[in-house]
Amino acid sequence: MNQRTFALIAVSIATLIYGVTYTIAKDVMPNYIKPYGFILLRVSSATLIFWTAGLFIKQQKIEKSDYKKILIASFFGITINMLAFFKGLSLTSPISASVMMVTSPIMVLIFSSILIRKPIGKQRVLGVFIGLVGALFLITLGNSSTANSTNSAFGNFLVFLNAASYGLYLVLAKDLVKKYNPIVFIKWLYLFGLIFVIPFGYSELTAVIWEEIPTNIYWNISFVLLFTTCITYLFNLYGLSKLKPTTVSVFIYLQPVIATIYALIVGSDSLNLIQLCATLLIFFGVYLVTKQVEKSTK
Template sequence: MNTRTLALIAVSIATLIYGVTFTIAKDVMPLHIKPYGLILLRVSGATIVFWLASLFVKAEKIEKSDYKKILLAAFFGVGFNMLTFFKGLSLTTPISASVMMVTSPILVFIFSSILLKEKLVKRKIIGVIIGLIGTIILIVYGNDTDGSASNRTLGNFLVFVNAASYGLYLILVKKIIAKYHPIVFIKWLYLFGLLIVTPFGLPELTEVNWLTMPTSIYLKVGFIIIFTTCITYLFNLYGLTKLKPTTVGVFIYLQPVIATIFALIVGSDSLNLVKISATIIIFFGVYLVTKRVDKFAK
């Protein structure tokens, strides 16, 4: 089996993990562990894993000026990103949340045009507008009688804010990630992220009744820490070393598909016309934004 095939398998597994996480995390919160408490568990667990992993990597000294950049990246890529995502997911449904995440490429384009002064193309601008229309439809009208979502409108909006935060994070780390070994970078990223989420997560974590919590919930929390955080990062990292970033990026579009199938199988969510329509509109907008520009086109 060649390295490209292995890389595609690794990225596929990472995408599968992300897809089922929407439902698994929804099973954990807010009934057993509140959102911010779950985030603290996830970030602290990942911090320990990555710092242990760094023991097997050649030590690199971080430039003093880069600590501020890593701290800013930690705010948007770990702290604010996870706080809005898990809080939003606790209020909405797995399918709606997974669809909102697909808006990330649109938001990356917006931030790239603002911060990196990337060239604006009419087709991409139209794609942004169409994608945002689909997003607004899902946020405002994506409500149904499903009792698993206590405040779907707010939840969808928070997941959208999370996608925006992560999109900004991708822009911020574009240059700095090339300077250091990925494990060295990520261990500091998560350490700073841990400092950010602790004040929010600690009060909720102290409320958890560990003695009465079912074994299945312990296993799901472990899955989120080890697989959703650590394994997916390592698998995507391997994929990026063997595949083009655009190839890896395409896999984000499979997340809603996997999330929908898994959620429907276990009965944690349902489909309706608004969700289907909004999804089609968002995907079309993303297609226009991410489609390669013909270099010979005027």
């Protein structure tokens, strides 16, 4: 297999992990660990893992001018991305959150056009409009049917903010991951992210009563720390180094499918008409956006 095939497999595995994470993380928050405390635990664990892994690879010096770029990428790719996602997920349902994440390719296109002056054709403008209408539809009307979803509208908005932040991160990180070894890049990415999230998560993490957490929830926490945090970022970074940002972001198409199937199987969520209609609008909008990109590439 060539490098492109390996990259596609890596991003597919990352997408599968993300898909089941919606329900797995939802079981932890906010009953056992509050969202920001979970993020601090997640980022601090990843920072330790990647800096330890960095000891076993060839050292690579970061150019001084790139520290600022990594800092900005960390702010959007770690801090805003994770804080908004986990806080939003704690307020809304797994299915609604996964549907909202599909807007990420639209945000990639918007930020690409702003930051690297990528032209937007009429079809893509229409796709952006339809996709954002679907997102707005879900935010304003997508009330969750799950009992532990306390504020679905605000939760959906936070997940949309997370999607926008992740889309911007993909654009900002594209050149950096080509320039540096993935471990070298990601260890600095997480270190800066850890500095950012400490003020938000410290009080929530120290308030956790660990002896009251059931064994199955510990397994959920371990899954998020190891697979969702470390494996997905490494696999996505590898994919990003071999594929276009828009190609990587299109894999988010699969997340609602995986998240919905898993949530329905374990009984943590149910599907309603609002979610279906919003999903169709968002998917059609993203289809128009990515279809135009492919034509332009050819």
